[in-house]
Amino acid sequence: MKKLTFVATAVLGLLSTTAAMAQSTVTLYGVADGGINYVSGLKNGSSTAIASGIMEGSRWGMRGNEDLGGGYKAIFTLESRFELDTGSMSNRPASGTQLPDRIASTVAASLTNLAIPPALKAGLIAGTNTNLANSAFGVNLAGNLFDRQAFTGLITPFGAFTLGRQYTPAYLTTAAFDASQTQSSLAAGQVASLPAAFDIRLSNTLQYGIKTGGITATLMYGAGEVAGNSSAGRFLGGMVMYKADGFSVGFGHNEKKNEFGQKSLTNNVLGATVDVGPGTLYGQYATIKDNNPSGLGSISGGVAASAIANGLPSALAPAVGTAYQNAYNAAFRQDANLMHVGYKVTSGVHTVVVAYNRLNDKRAVNADTDSYGATYTYALSKRTNLNAVLTRFNNKGAGQAAPGGNGFLGGVTSSAGTDSTNVAFGIRHYF
Numbered sequence: 001m002k003k004l005t006f007v008a009t010a011v012l013g014l015l016s017t018t019a020a021m022a023q024s025t026v027t028l029y030g031v032a033d034g035g036i037n038y039v040s041g042l043k044n045g046s047s048t049a050i051a052s053g054i055m056e057g058s059r060w061g062m063r064g065n066e067d068l069g070g071g072y073k074a075i076f077t078l079e080s081r082f083e084l085d086t087g088s089m090s091n092r093p094a095s096g097t098q099l100p101d102r103i104a105s106t107v108a109a110s111l112t113n114l115a116i117p118p119a120l121k122a123g124l125i126a127g128t129n130t131n132l133a134n135s136a137f138g139v140n141l142a143g144n145l146f147d148r149q150a151f152t153g154l155i156t157p158f159g160a161f162t163l164g165r166q167y168t169p170a171y172l173t174t175a176a177f178d179a180s181q182t183q184s185s186l187a188a189g190q191v192a193s194l195p196a197a198f199d200i201r202l203s204n205t206l207q208y209g210i211k212t213g214g215i216t217a218t219l220m221y222g223a224g225e226v227a228g229n230s231s232a233g234r235f236l237g238g239m240v241m242y243k244a245d246g247f248s249v250g251f252g253h254n255e256k257k258n259e260f261g262q263k264s265l266t267n268n269v270l271g272a273t274v275d276v277g278p279g280t281l282y283g284q285y286a287t288i289k290d291n292n293p294s295g296l297g298s299i300s301g302g303v304a305a306s307a308i309a310n311g312l313p314s315a316l317a318p319a320v321g322t323a324y325q326n327a328y329n330a331a332f333r334q335d336a337n338l339m340h341v342g343y344k345v346t347s348g349v350h351t352v353v354v355a356y357n358r359l360n361d362k363r364a365v366n367a368d369t370d371s372y373g374a375t376y377t378y379a380l381s382k383r384t385n386l387n388a389v390l391t392r393f394n395n396k397g398a399g400q401a402a403p404g405g406n407g408f409l410g411g412v413t414s415s416a417g418t419d420s421t422n423v424a425f426g427i428r429h430y431f
Helices: 101-110 118-136 169-176 188-192 299-309 317-331
Strands: 026-042 045-052 059-069 072-081 149-156 159-167 201-212 215-222 235-244 247-257 263-276 279-290 334-347 350-361 367-379 384-397 420-430
Touching (some): 101 118, 169 215, 169 235, 188 279, 188 367
Antiparallel strands (some): 026 045, 026 059, 072 149, 159 201, 215 235, 235 247, 263 279, 334 350, 384 420
16 A cells, blocks of 8 residues: 655645654744835825735744654644734734725615714714724734644644644645745735635644645634534634646635634635646635624624713613624625636746736625736745735725735725735845
8 A cells, every 4th residue: 555644734835844854853943034015005105114024924933743653743833923124923004903995884884774873873983993903903913922823733644633723724725826825915815815815824723634645635623612602613624635747736615603603704715736838827716705704793792882981871782782793794794706827937046926816806895806916036045035026906896905915914005996006125034
């Protein structure tokens, strides 16, 4: 029987741990990526700033293994982000806490028949928008030390089992079939980042992984760990990829329930690559569906409390809170398709990626965004390279996305339909 080899999450497309697993060691590793980042079309005009994570999010980590014999190995990975420009562990987009215009307009339209004073209605919307933005619009706002990855596991003769905070299967699939491998503002997911179209990483997950021949596959279960509701926050996902000489194909699926146990963000990703000429052609198609967004469960109680504090009779407050809860649920729903086609070619020290991405929003608000552009990498050595990025975002209808980087969100442009251009120059060093 052909010998099987098995891999943990970090091997599946984003981080290579094969070398580290060859010995019983603990390895310190990381990426320091920073440069100058220019973005146009923002509320205050344009932004030029020193940024961390233009091509890849700056990070440091530890990974290790112990050979237990008989084909068994104990493994672990702990990985922490850092901001090269400030030394902190979190960041916010250049647009700050600004929400897409469609959020406020959708909420206001949903509350047209709510019989409360107009000034109170507007004030409650403004306050809720601020609370949501302060708690969610940014990267690692909680400042968790090992926000990127934190898992341990066991490699066995019949599979790898890992548990902790890990990359999700559908995200690994979209990364594998993205010509930029999620690097820079040219990555496919950049046009669908607010609200997030994919769960990138999740805590409290258990995963089984296998790699044999050209096939790589995983299954993941995430425990919601919500007291009194075993289905709340639950996650299920899986992926399978096949790689052969000259081409590869893959499929990934994620599905999650929100804090009430309702079906929430769900993704299907189908991707492929084929070697063409001196480089590789990439393509993928992903579905994004979320009728019951997660993370909005506190709106009802917060609005009710604010309404009472502003003079509304306490008997009416619960109904007002529920109305706002339903309105924001409608505003943050997602129903879209994401398409990507790109080409990557490497010649000596030069690597060029060109790509086109399209987010087709199927909702009535029609928040469509296209992006296209190119990246260029010049390798100074095996560990250090210089990078240049040029990406254009075309927003249509209620589309309002602004380009970010691998390590930070782009946020939103000044208004719906406003386009944006990103120009970035950076240096990246691996250690």
